Amino acid sequence: MEYIFGPSFECTNLILDRRVSSVRFAGVPTDYKADTFTIYAREYFQGAEDFTTSDKPTVVVTYHESLIITGNSSWTVYDQRYYGGNSICLSITGSSYAPQFIPSLSSIGVPNGSIQSMRKGCFAENIKKLTGDIVKGSNFEAISG
Numbered sequence: 001m002e003y004i005f006g007p008s009f010e011c012t013n014l015i016l017d018r019r020v021s022s023v024r025f026a027g028v029p030t031d032y033k034a035d036t037f038t039i040y041a042r043e044y045f046q047g048a049e050d051f052t053t054s055d056k057p058t059v060v061v062t063y064h065e066s067l068i069i070t071g072n073s074s075w076t077v078y079d080q081r082y083y084g085g086n087s088i089c090l091s092i093t094g095s096s097y098a099p100q101f102i103p104s105l106s107s108i109g110v111p112n113g114s115i116q117s118m119r120k121g122c123f124a125e126n127i128k129k130l131t132g133d134i135v136k137g138s139n140f141e142a143i144s145g
Contacts, residue, residue, distance in 0.1 A: 026099060027070035028053065033097045035071030037118055039064040044103045055119045057082045063113040069100040069130070074122040077115045085116070087124035093131050100130045 024045050028034035034053060041047030043065045050061040058081045069075060074092050079085040088110060092100060105112050108128050 024049075026051075026068040033071055035073040035120060037067065037069055037075050037120075039067045039115060041065065045101075052118070055083075057117050059116055059118070062116070064115060065105055065112045067102045067105065067115075069102075070097070072097060073120050076119045076121060076123040077110065078117045078119075079114045081116045083117050083119055083123075087126065089122035089124040089127045091122055091127050091129045093129050102130075 026038050026045070027036045036051065036053050037056075038049055038051045039059065039061055040049050041061050041064055045066050045068060048061045050056075050059050050064070069090065069092065072092050072095055074089055076083075076087050076089045078087045090100075090108075102108055105114075108130070110128075
């Protein structure tokens, strides 16, 4: 898996030494630094997606297994609609604007399908620091510009 981000990547060539099965875009097309939260129905960003740049009291994709966060803002996820129930703050560390790829929610201790609402910012006592290390050892290659 390969991901590309940064100000100089309006158009780029992918490294295609293997067969390509799909391409996904995450974030805001005009600003790679924008704060976004996207959940996907299946692991490794497959299936239906639910994208937001702001608080979302209910999710459209009610069962989900992976997510991508762009920008430098933390997000709080809740297991009930309208910001109720148990909550976890997904805290972004650093200021590189590198996307946070979570190919499997279970890898960060979030049960699949449990996110029912989300808010931009950290509003939970339970804090999970995202450092980008989650993808190390996975089949990812980062290209930044």
